[in-house]
Amino acid sequence: MLRIRHQVDGRLAALVAEEVGRPEPGTGEVLIRTRAVGVTLPAVRKLRDAEEPVALGGEVAALGDGVTSFAAGDRVTGLCFADAYAEFAVLNTAMVSRIPDGVGAVEAVALVRSGMVARGAYEAAHVRPGESVLVTAAASGVGVLAVQYAKAGVAGRVVAAVSSADKADFLRDLGADEVVLYGDSDWGGPYDVILDGVGGDLLGPAVRALATGGRLVAFSSGGGTVDAYELLVRGASVIGFQMRAIAVGRPGLYNRRLREQWRLYEAGALRVAVHEEIPLSQAARAHTLVEQRRNLGKVVLVPPHRPTGSPLAT
Template sequence: MRAIVISELGGPEQMVLADHPDPVPGPGQVLVQVAAAGVNFIDIYRRSGVYPQPVPYVPGSEGAGTVVAVGDGVAEFAAGDHVAWAEGPGSYAELAVVDARWAVPVPGGVDLKAAAAVMLQGLTAHYLCHSTFPVAEGTVAVVHAAAGGVGLLLTQMIKGLGGTVIATTSSADKAALARQAGADFTAGYADFSAVAREVTGGRGADVVFDGVGKDTFDSSLSALRPRGMMVLFGGSSGQVPPFNPQRLNSGGSLFLTRPTLGHYIADRTELLWRSGDLFRWIGKGELNVRVGAEYPLADAGRAHEDLAGRRTTGKLILVP
């Protein structure tokens, strides 16, 4: 098979398209012909060495495709089934082996490219507004990077739950995308805290969903109402440095949490609930999955550069 292989950690140039042995499914695994693989910031962190990674390896952890073969002990899937996953190492390839525990069925009528594009960010958006901070009618939420993969999906879900969205973006074009997704208000990164105060009559937002991190952290806390919640789920601008917890006190007895997807899909029943919601909404036209760009495998390096440079909107996918 053809796959992206990284033999040395470093820049995007380390990702090389090469012939690679076909993987073989072991017990409890499925072999999948990959229709599309998702491109995510965690792929960049692993490739660059921010998250230590043994080499050589095939990058990518998210995708969708058609089951080719199953290993011993797999009863839930069979050859020909459509599946998707958010946790499947080696997804930047024509074939990938995925633990059946992490694979979810993709129903008929849901395009496999959309399925690949929605898994990681869709599951993230789902747990953020259904579990970390359960959004309800009247909730006022700030959504950072609202024109990105998580942001567009999270905005739609919050609106579906009856919430109000203050969307932050870096350009007018991205603000227009956020409004198309349902955002009630848009703001830049320099003034979103003031906008949140203005929109709420000085009270502040109930919750800030912040995947940007270092550059927005202080202003995000300032945007919250007393006893509001700061949900820090990423750090695209860098990691938040250590800070004095008294900042939460002086800000109004604020809550701060740093969740991660793995803890919200550790139980397979929970994984199937969240993915089932996503595919049902897609099938009914209630959730729009924006694929910002498709790249052939050979252009994986360019995809990483575009994502890191914030030159994209929606989801980036690689198509073998």
């Protein structure tokens, strides 16, 4: 099977395509024949860090011992913590859910992980009726869904923050009331709630854009330092959100939110935005696209659709 491997040679790092044997599922695991692989900014930043989830859409090709909740041929999506950039990948059954009929693998990948992060970040903020909400990295796979969740909720004003003005029409079409640029002096604030998917150097300006009593939910992998004095003078707070903590630590809540997300999507209340479907062998190009923040929505890798048992390509 085709797999993309992160290779480091001195100071140079690259994503290398290689042909390897198919992995075998262990106890409580399923083997997925991937149809689509979501590219995330955390994956781009950390590449082979096994703690970073990458969404998959595909079919169950084989079951490990003790698996009774799925059958070979089921269409599923889930979170994979290692070797996700491949034609086949192994997932723990706790990270797997079925794809409803009529939903394609690409759409499922664009919706599930990104949507669950967006929903979790929004819920963590405890938005009150009429409050203003700013979403950073608003044109990302997570950002486009965070904007929609905020707009569909009780927020009074939803603003999208991005790096370039050419993303404005795209985000207004998804429901954003206004679009601001990171270079703007005050980001159009202050805001009651900021859902921050960027971190790093933008964390400071984001905190300064909070209103009195405001809450910033940090869900990016970008790190950053918060000035405690800035929080003190605003009576503001910063809340960290990680989806894996919900998926693993509170599976009941995770599954309830996932079912609700599918319902909203099927009802047309959530829209999926896919920037581009890129061949798996071109994973490096996909990473560059995401790292340079040129995407409008989700970037998805598509493995080759080779028949099971066919000779491996050279």
